[in-house]
Amino acid sequence: MATIKDVAKRAQVSTSTVSHVLNKTRFVSTEVTQRVQQAIHELHYTPSALARSLKVNHTRTLGMLVTSSTNPFFAEVVQGVEQRCYELGYSLVLCNTGGDVSRLQAGLDMLQQKRVDGIIVMCTQASPDESAFEHRAGMPMVMADWGPAQLNADLIKDSGHEGGRLATEHLLALGHRHIGCITGPSGQRASDERLAGFYAAMATAGLAVNPDWVQQGGFELEGGEQAMGRILQQANRPSAIFACNDMMAAGALRALADAGIRVPEHMSVIGYDNIELAGFLVPRLSSIEQPKAALGALAVDTLLERIHHPEVPRRVLPLAPALVARESTAKLAI
Template sequence: MATIKDVAREAQVSTSTVSHVLNKTRFVSPEITLRVERAIQDLHYAPSALARSLKVNETRTLGMLVTSSANPFFAEVVQGVEQRCFELGYSLALCNTQDDKARLNSNMEMLLQKRVDGIILMCTQLELGAGIFDRYPNIPLVLADWGPQDMVADIIQDGGQLGGQLATEHLIGLGHRHIGCITGPGGKRAADERLAGFKAAMDHAGLTVRDEWICEGDFELAGGNSAMNALLSLPERPTAMFIANDMMAMGALRALADAGINVPGQMSIVGYDNIELAHYLVPSLTSVEQPKTSMGALAVDTLLSRIKNPDSPRRVLTLTPELVIRDSSQAYVEGIGNWE
């Protein structure tokens, strides 16, 4: 295997010149740069990432802990993280926690032992486990939307309350007055903020929030399905639903289809996240767009800024949601409800 000394000998330059060409740490004339690059190519030289990391005390590798990269929402954020890492010449070590704290702690230890330069957290756990950071007090962290808000870390977050308002105001604007909500788990910031937005829009319009029409889900398909089935078992049902994420909305659509209820003819639906699948559902899903790819890229940029400026003030960056209107919501038609 060729070494940097072999490259220097072949290009007839010093090893320090080869290093400057590789790392772009000093100007090297185009002629010499070309000689070095040709030598690298001819000798099939590959710089040692380990040696470089020991020398400059960085690995150019970022870690990411995510609840499940199989979930379409998380997957689209991860895609944004990976793309930005690639653009900046960084590698990404991705770990799935599956909502298992023991697995999360184990993954955290592994990432830190591998000396990642910083970590992006995107996990639904309310706490990461006692003392997990005690041994590594200086590791740079960024929280990407989901996770414990009291952690000492920069935070990239969704404007959940505004998003919940946008979704509900859309349904109200269509003439719906009997509107329900399937929320995420109580106590989770994303769930609580979106529910608060729903209630604020209803209150502003002078509409009654009926407790029996607010069902708690789990941000997963099964949770949306069971919550909708519970609503359908009531003697009265709403004409429209705001559902706090698209995964639950898909589960709810399955329940409605099984019950023979037409969407949007008999019930309008608005989801949240605007995952790519939302466009391909039948009917296509009206949803609140979270800029997921942008969130991932911003998480990387924020983490690198933290790495370079470890003592700068903690930042909380809030993204602005937008409503994407599709076929699952339509104007209220008199007589489709059973509360008359």
């Protein structure tokens, strides 16, 4: 493999001149620049990113920790992060934590060993171990929607309380008064906020919530199906369901179909996240939109601002949710 010394020798210049041509750090005559570029081409020389990072103390590489999940929400956010990194000339190192604290710790260690410039954390542990982040005060970090809110890092949040309220108000506007909710894990910020928004909208409407119609689904397909099954076992059933993410809503649709309950004729269902799959379910799922690509891009931009301006106070940046109404919700039949 050719080195910078080989290029300098072939072009009959010093290694510092080759460096100036590569990095455009000093004027080099057109004739010399052409000789250096020709030598680079002939030798198939590729500059060492590691060597450059040791010299300038940055690698133009970002790390990202994300919970491995069947939920496409994560993949859509990661795609937004990767696209923004590509636009800005950064590389991304992705680590799946699997919801395991030890893997979270190992991922943080590995990313620091690779000398990433900063880390985006998007992990769904209900009770994340804060000790995993100890002794990392010097590492710029951004929490992207999911993560320990009390960590001293910038936080991008989805305004789940507002989103839960929007979903419930949509069902109320359609005439529904008997509304249930399938929640995520208790103690997880996104789950708790969306559920709180549901309760707030019901209270504003002067309606009591049947506790038997509030069931935990764990943010996954199977959990949503099982939670819907428990609701259907009740003597009285709601006319509408707010599922706190689209995966649980999809699982709920499966349970309803198996029970011979038509959506939305017999029961309306609305989800949360507006993942791409929502528009392909039968019926197409009403949902609360989270701008996933925008979330990913904002996470990158916020992290780079933190890297370049570490003195800036910690920021909490909310994302505004929006209602996307489709065929899974309809006016209550009288």
